[in-house]
Amino acid sequence: MFPAAPDAVRPGRRGPDRPARACRGVSPLALPPASPKDGEKIRGGSLLSVKRLAPVDVVVVGAGLGAAAFTRHLVEEAPALSVVVLERGGWVDRAALPAFRADFQRDVLGPYATSPNVRLAAGGIAPSADYAVDDSQSDFKPLMWSGVGGSTINWAAHFPRFHPSDFRTRSLDGVGDDWPFTYADLEPFYDLNDARFGIAGLPGDPAYPPKPARPMPPIALGRLGMTAARGFDRLGWHWWPVDSAINSREHAGRPGCNHCGPCQQGCVTGAKASTDMTHWPEAIARGVEMRTGAVVLQVEIEAGRVTGVTYRTAEGDLFQPAATVVVAGNGVGTARLLLASGVTSPALGRNLMYHGAGYVRGFFAEDLDGPVGPTGCAIYSHEFYETDRSRGFVRGVHLQATRENPLAVQAARLPRPWGEEAHAALLREFRHSMAILVVNEDLPEPENHVGLTGETAPDGLPGVKVVYRLSDHSRRALDFGLDRAEEMLRAAGAVETVRVPLAPFTGWHLLGTARMGTDPATSVTDGSGRVHGVSGLLVADGSLFTTSAAVNPGSTIGALATKVADDFARLVA
Template identity: 70%
Template sequence: MPTEGMVPRKRRNAGRSKRAVQGRLEGMVDRREPVDVVVVGAGFGGAAFAWRLSQQRPGLKIVVLDRGGPADYAAMPMQTAGWQRAFLGPWAPSPNMRLAAGAVSPSADYPIDDSNSAFKPLMWNGFGGSTVNWAAHFPRLHPSDFRTRSLDGVGDDWPFSYADLEPYYDLNDERMGVAGLAGDPAYPPKPERAMPPVAPGRMGNLAAKAFDKLGWHWWPVDAAINTRPHAGRPACNHCGPCLTGCTTLAKASVDQTYLADAVRSGVELRGHAVVFQVEMAAGRATGVRYRDGAGTEVAQPAAAVVVAGNGIGTARLLLASGLSSPALGHNLMFHGGAYVRGLFREELDGPVGPGGCAIYSHQFYETDLSRGFTRGVHLQVTRENPLMTQASRLPTPWGAESQALVRDEFKRSMAVLVLNEDLPEAHNRVTLTDRIEADGLPGVKLDYTVSAHTRKALDFGLDRAEEILQAAGAVATVRVDLAPYTGWHLLGTARMGVDPATSVTDGSGRCHAVANLIMADGSLFPTVGAVNPGSTIGALALRIADDLARDMA
């Protein structure tokens, strides 16, 4: 779902000198009893991994650490009068925007220098990670996405195939609860979905007729959203602001699914634990060091360390811990994001309903060299943003003229979002700065440039998006060539592979340089396809947990 026009204010100085931080670190250390596995990060990867390992090896002592804490569902703004303002402040999708707002945010944020990045990172720190405020669109990668080097001579092949991951996709669907419609011809057969698809509404139905008119593929999205009561949670009421959390619990988030079940299985969950070092000796990880909510330094020894902090957080921690790997931090991928908004005379849905969950098209997903580029694009029909967000993208977001413009659009627009397959490039990367931030870790900087490949793919997709909207009867279209605030997908910085010179881990997520140091998040992706990665992150974490369970038998 495009969140256009979001411009962060200048953030406050959150840094401290290295000497001041070091002085605090030299105090007393709380040394805990050794455990079998310590997992850093309670988002999708860490939660799914911990649950699966606890099921496969119930005798293991597993501890999950997260720098944030539990989501306070009663305090979420989605059903308050000020939710739109919250979406541009303490509940903004960008950690930098939340920090700049100055208010206390429910997310345990750290600043990210994204001044040299075309896309701005969006993420959430706390139990459930970014699934707390995600849109819950839940597609899988295609079989071809695992073999881009073999098929098209670009990117790199994954160390395993779609067929190898398919049982874990199915298990992940079952655990999260997926609303959708089986039979999509763009994919291999999937099991029947647990619930019928999210209602497309007037907007989705209008778009579907346009796809039919053009003779293009379309299908209802798979969504991790209840469309009827399921797994003890109610059905979605279509209230709309999914990106500020879901107080009804209709939207699946891993704090409510994997993490809750992991704790019931005996996994220990510790919040407000800022891990600042993976300890390593003689080629092995020996545990982690973190600061708890009271500022006490804690040493947690472990037989295996699993890091699942997303493509930025994982790279930041491992670089700060001195891990030696030439590929670490490189090959950052977001997905290229752009969109066209169509304006209509008839009334549509506005911001009512799950924003990104209507219909999509993979008509142009696979490579066709006649287009002038390899791989393809994903086209997704999305609902309107909240009025305040729509207004914020205007040159002057206040006054009579701006109000008239927003009034003309309200409930009379739809957007077609274009995502393309972002190819790995070593110069797109995460690095550390020489500044120590308030959390005691070195600062983190992103370097990301839109490639010629991505520009060609996005331009092609934008042309197709305009065709769709015109076929649907739009009276005008507004083309946004690049949408910087679509950077939810933080991928590739600790990639899997067989060559330690070009990858960080093997196909089981095990670090080449440190065998008992394992990654279990989106940082592992060698390539990213052209779709949202959540489904694949969960499936991958489940598979990695099974691999470790066999090794620890």
């Protein structure tokens, strides 16, 4: 249960009776010698040559949103700690982003596709350091990005918070589990996380408790957003401009959004907040060492305590001793690594939550400027967010007006994406359509899980698979939301609507596979992200989520990772 280490072995602090050490914060007593001996390691029955490095206080595995929020806060609160970050990918070359080229849409289905499996199948060299995921038994396809910044490189940057009720679903509605803390406990970290990202938004949303004033006004709604607002107004339903991690005007040394559109292929202007621009430069300036091209093979654990990590580079395998290891590889990558490292927990890899997702597309006679502006950042409605049992399900749905995708993506949805019929369909849709995305709260179910295939993947780790089936609960909630979306589009003036009951390529939200809780039988970590039964091992990403709510998780991932860092900094202070 990660008890506090005795003074003789506590990381990162030196009292009056303790001499300085050559490597800050790591006692020789805390790190047993390598086994079977320095320079050698047994893996899969083979003796490998592994170079042992000088020990450090903290190793962070991953460089995405959770890792960045954790690391930045940790080095601000505990600056004496030595921190190394290991990232399997690299830094994105912003000068080479697709939107700088006239043929940028080709990359939507190739090196900048949302799915790592699609990127790998395209056969080119993608800027993401991808690994294959067996998703043949999953109703949604996992979408992720491996590199500095993680999925903030190609996220939509829609930045809503959870509602207070989302932390108490068991107490309020008898489903899921309560989180080990409340909205009020996380609220200071929401505020801090917002400030570090820089949020464009409008305070005063009646669906939420009060939030701090935003430094920027909302992203302009455009004709599409105003048309959606017209539909909600005619029905008397709640709507509000989204909070977005995108500059609506110059802020924090980055420009305002120019509404160019292809946000999910990397932001060419730098207006969209991604942690390679917002967090990692700050952390590195405070002494964090970032090592890219580093594939972590195993968290090393001896006698119930981490001793470090073994990782692979182009030059060979290395062992990095550390007093604390923090894993932040998303709901797939974190579960994969912990399972491969022999962490035993009945809940590890279980309770995978994506969010249910479907949408209704409405076609309008007037020009809606659909592809102009950030794809997911117009307006949303939480009219149906809280539980109303008369609907036939508990918890609720989030309705979100989204802009048009690049034409190549829209064409890919057609049965035959070329020829005269395809051209006619795209001409009818282009600049005349709006999609209302429906997201429901995906309840934790142990049968939905991340597991290992038993085969060794090209990156040296065991292969990974996801198993996920949409529940009856989610189907009822989605159908209700789709009915409401169609009703709203008609009220807004749509002349035709098309329903997509399930959108498989919406698996951005990889949650719950190393969930928090108080009971080691049903959770992987405690309320501070510390893995039950393994001293010195933490998790700091969306895999910690106890429940999923019905909104995008980015804001909560950042706030939660910041809280985990704050709790840890207090422990070692």
